[in-house]
Amino acid sequence: MGFSTLLDILGSTIAGGMLLMILFRLNDAAVQNSYNYTADLIVQQNLVEVITLLEYDFKKIGYCKDWTKIADPSKAIIFADSTNIRFLTDVDNDGNVDTMRYYVGPTSQLSGTPNPRDRMLFRVVNSATPASANLGITQFNLRYFNALQQQMSFPITNFSQIQTIQLNIMVESSYSYANDYSKVFWRQIRLSAKNLRNR
Secondary structure, three states, X not given: OOHHHHXXXXXXXXXXXXXXXXXXXXXXXXXXXXXXXXXXXXXHHHHHHXXXXXHHHHOOOOOOOXXXXXXXXXXOEEEEEOOEEEEXXXXXXXXXXXXXXXXXXXXXXXXXXXXXXXXXEEEEXXXXXXEEEEEEEEEEEEEEEXXXXXEOOOOOOOHHHOOEEEXXXXXXXXXXXXXXXXXXXXXXXXXOOHHHHOO
């Protein structure tokens, strides 16, 4: 076995190692792209699910099939802050007034997921057990505006002045790839229930 044979083996080993490293990098990039596309799809589906429910419920603030039971829609919102809202509505369109509440829990409730920022979104009808969903919500922020479109400052003491609501929601994936979470942000600039305008 000559010196040139050893050089050939050494050169082949180096070339083979480089090709193997390239294959590992390509595989890692393919796995990351696949994960990111899947995580983006899940995050967007979760956001659509949350927004559909919130818009449906918020647009019914102050609504009742028997309109005489909520004769003054300005009193339909009974509590409002930046992460918590409680209002009167007719959930199942049966003519009875229900109280609905939306709020988010602390991040400690979802300590079982790798994302340190995700929270549970709670929906409570009357005094029933809160219905909750882990949809990766990391931001649930409400802002309120009066009839002149001026933002109301917290704490709000006169809920009857609320005319429109701005809703900001961020949803992130519960799991990350290389510590990178997929995220999507949505803002409803002026969500207004028709009944809030009936004053």
